[in-house]
Amino acid sequence: MVETVFALLMIIEHEIKEHRIQESLSMCLKRKRVAERQLKNKTVSYKCIKSKAEVEIYQGEKSIKKLILE
16 A cells, blocks of 8 residues: 655665654654664765655554655
């Protein structure tokens, strides 16, 4: 199913390596700050986006199958 989500992206060398659904934009920004403080690597960056995504529910957990970037 397709829905609009807030996602926290981990970007390594200009490529999205990981994406996680967040409850809200404020929660996404909070987790982004925590991740940036813990990891001092210059090649890794984090970004919060609001985007459409194809999601699936597996064992009660909602996860992103594919981001639909417009």
